[in-house]
Amino acid sequence: MAHAHRPAPEGLDAFFAPRGVAVVGASAEPGGPGHQVVAQLQRTHYAGGIYPVNPRATEVLGLPCYPSILQVPGPVDLAVVVVPAPACLVVAAQLAARRQQRGDAAAAVVVSGGFAEVGDAGRQLQDQLVRTLRTAGIRLVGPNCVGVADAHVGLTTSFDLGPYPAGGASLLSQSGAFAMSFLQWARPLEMVGLCKLASVGNMADVSLTELLAYLAHDPCTRVVGVYLEGVADARAFVQTAARVGQDKPVVVLKPGRTEQGARAARSHTGSVASPDAVYEGAFRQAGVVRARTVSEFYGVVRAFERLPLPRGDRVAVLSAVGGPGTICVDEVAAQSHLRLAHFSPRTRERLRAVLSDLAAVGQPEGYVDMTGALVARTHGDALRILLEDDGVDAVVLLTPPPAFLEEEEVARSVLEAYRDQPEGRRKPVLVVITFGDAALAARRLLEKGGLCTFEFPEEAVRVLARMVAYARARERLRS
Amino acid sequence: MSHPVVERALREGRDALREWEAYELCAAYGIPHPRWELCNSEEEAAAASLRLGNPVVLKVSSPDVLHKSDVGGVLVGLRGEQEVREGFRRLREEVARRAPHARWEGVLVQPLVGGSAEVVVGGLRDPQFGPVVMVGSGGVLVEVLRDVAFRLAPLDRAEALRQIQETSCYRLLQGARGRPPADLEAVADVLVRVGQLLLAEARVRELDLNPVVAGPDGCWAVDARVLLDRSGYTS
CATH class of the missing domain: 3.30.470.20 (ATP-grasp fold, B domain)
Structure with missing residues (x-):
């Protein structure tokens, strides 16, 4: 176990790069959450030590089980605690003792519920839990949470999340179910690569703000997606987001737009300053990308994870279908952050050479309707020409793909044109597969090849608009 | 501080x-x-309006009135001494009628911007x-x-x-x-x-x-x- 000889991880690294993980409350029989966490850690091929802890078992899933954390032999930096709330206090005391004796056990994820979320008695339990852990210098994620994961090292404390495609999207969530839903939704087509996940639950100790600051320095994280319900340190959160935003986008979904607030105001300002309106202003100031809907959150996080940032706002729409293409052009025109591109004469000429006589180029401006008179290769040929035009910053490509074409061939031709752009000079390409999952093979291939696919034209355009807005905000945040 | x-x-x-x-x-x-003068009589208001320029605005000043226009406590666009004097009287009567308990601290005279x-x-x-x-x-x-x-x-x-x-x-x-x-x-x-x-x-x-x-x-x-x-x- 190579992990065992590493020095103890510092700070929040104890959560994401532990040398060993103890699962306190792992049962020998399948069905319990602890058992399931151990099973997931085995499935993800987590390379550190896995230590089930349970006084009523000797073996869990083929691993020796220990009566308490104090008996665990190897270095164990992270304890996942799934015992009922009152028993968590006993476990916390044992963790504190272990930390004192051995110097490890720096981090705890308390999955169990029954704390502040259930009322005053639970809050008291939670306060005691935090006090015990803090006194011993142990950091806590939770309680009442899914905990943490890192897809790059196969770490998970979630009974739901097993092996997952690794990538650049890190998620911070005040709802375990929200984060898990996104990941499971995206899993079949591998539409997002996961870096780190933290579901913070009651957020009794480690806060969203602290995690966000931590991810700023995480080289694997390309985008941070946050599901935010409310934080006590709202100002610190957005200030941290503005700092992180200098390098990588922070995408936030925050419900509560209907809250009017209970402000008894005697001023005009006081009466219109709903909590959400103030959040909105603070987000814009900090360059935070605020998603309006769940699907927008998914789309924007996916796009930032995969695609290069657009260097400008000039969009080309390349379509193999009339109606959806027109809808797409409409949506580009409606977005204040986007403009339809103006093709150079050379681009027009080159396009006419590869497209059928029936095709419409630049009518309206920025739009290419390839019409049905095309072969699979035409997609890639036309895309390449658009990407090589200096007046184009991004392309939205729409294709069913037509049933008379080999859909995988269409996908390959698109990917080739995209990948042939020199790295570092790449432009984002958002692909709308209008037949949706009826063209599953094409979608899968495109996603695997590093592009983002969408089902609806407006969805793709809105995602692109958010990318352009962030690219602008980043300039400002950096200056 | x-x-x-x-x-x-x-x-x-x-x-x-x-x-x-x-x-x-x-x-x-x-x-x-805008510049302002607090006036306690129509004479003062008229004199202030000459200093501040035409036209002027009159507003009731009272710690008990937060929404001045709700009690008829604002008059806009008054020109010349005569209009200012009349305005002052009208404003005092109106406020006395609609907000009888409001403490009277005079009238704020300002040029209309x-x-x-x-x-x-x-x-x-x-x-x-x-x-x-x-x-x-x-x-x-x-x-x-x-x-x-x-x-x-x-x-x-x-x-x-x-x-x-x-x-x-x-x-x-x-x-x-x-x-x-x-x-x-x-x-x-x-x-x-x-x-x-x-x-x-x-x-x-x-x-x-x-x-x-x-x-x-x-x-x-x-x-x-x-x-x-x-x-x-x-x-």
């Missing part, structure tokens, strides 16, 4: 500034407002974010239209300009319907200064500059309301 007008209000047990006190506070932070656009500027101490600056449109209808945008203080002028651009008051300021474009930079500057005021004056809880009238060569807060936080105050 708060500004002297804030200190005095707190000492006197008030949780709001008088309008002219609010102007003094604003002036200390470089927020422009013309401009091409009106915006609402506000500030408040948000429970989550602390000092926050608001801009928007709608005047007294701001609650109905909710065409407002917020920023955390402190903010710089470039940020204030982006804030203005988020509401339709941006188009108003650019000169809608053939009006001359207003001084956008001056409005942005007021937002920056409201932010500075909130950061420096910990006792200021809420602030309305409604409206701020903007013209091609500047802008002025032509009404000002400042609410104070008295919690834990001991003189």
Whole structure:
């Protein structure tokens, strides 16, 4: 176990790069959450030590089980605690003792519920839990949470999340179910690569703000997606987001737009300053990308994870279908952050050479309707020409793909044109597969090849608009 | 240490500034407002109007009246001594009738400021974010239209300009319907200064500059309301 000889991880690294993980409350029989966490850690091929802890078992899933954390032999930096709330206090005391004796056990994820979320008695339990852990210098994620994961090292404390495609999207969530839903939704087509996940639950100790600051320095994280319900340190959160935003986008979904607030105001300002309106202003100031809907959150996080940032706002729409293409052009025109591109004469000429006589180029401006008179290769040929035009910053490509074409061939031709752009000079390409999952093979291939696919034209355009807005905000945040 | 007008209000047990006190506070932070004189008789008002220029605005001054126009306490566009004298009498009668218990502290006389656009500027101490600056449109209808945008203080002028651009008051300021474009930079500057005021004056809880009238060569807060936080105050 190579992990065992590493020095103890510092700070929040104890959560994401532990040398060993103890699962306190792992049962020998399948069905319990602890058992399931151990099973997931085995499935993800987590390379550190896995230590089930349970006084009523000797073996869990083929691993020796220990009566308490104090008996665990190897270095164990992270304890996942799934015992009922009152028993968590006993476990916390044992963790504190272990930390004192051995110097490890720096981090705890308390999955169990029954704390502040259930009322005053639970809050008291939670306060005691935090006090015990803090006194011993142990950091806590939770309680009442899914905990943490890192897809790059196969770490998970979630009974739901097993092996997952690794990538650049890190998620911070005040709802375990929200984060898990996104990941499971995206899993079949591998539409997002996961870096780190933290579901913070009651957020009794480690806060969203602290995690966000931590991810700023995480080289694997390309985008941070946050599901935010409310934080006590709202100002610190957005200030941290503005700092992180200098390098990588922070995408936030925050419900509560209907809250009017209970402000008894005697001023005009006081009466219109709903909590959400103030959040909105603070987000814009900090360059935070605020998603309006769940699907927008998914789309924007996916796009930032995969695609290069657009260097400008000039969009080309390349379509193999009339109606959806027109809808797409409409949506580009409606977005204040986007403009339809103006093709150079050379681009027009080159396009006419590869497209059928029936095709419409630049009518309206920025739009290419390839019409049905095309072969699979035409997609890639036309895309390449658009990407090589200096007046184009991004392309939205729409294709069913037509049933008379080999859909995988269409996908390959698109990917080739995209990948042939020199790295570092790449432009984002958002692909709308209008037949949706009826063209599953094409979608899968495109996603695997590093592009983002969408089902609806407006969805793709809105995602692109958010990318352009962030690219602008980043300039400002950096200056 | 708060500004002297804030200190005095707190000492006197008030949780709001008088309008002219609010102007003094604003002036200390470089927020422009029209000149004013507080007058206790029609003679004084008439004399003041000669000094301030035509036309003038008369407004009731009373610590008990927060919404002046609701009690007939505002008269706009009075020209010449005669109109000012009549206006003064009418205003006193109207307020006495509609707000009989309001303490009478005289009438504020100000020159009428013309401009091409009106915006609402506000500030408040948000429970989550602390000092926050608001801009928007709608005047007294701001609650109905909710065409407002917020920023955390402190903010710089470039940020204030982006804030203005988020509401339709941006188009108003650019000169809608053939009006001359207003001084956008001056409005942005007021937002920056409201932010500075909130950061420096910990006792200021809420602030309305409604409206701020903007013209091609500047802008002025032509009404000002400042609410104070008295919690834990001991003189």
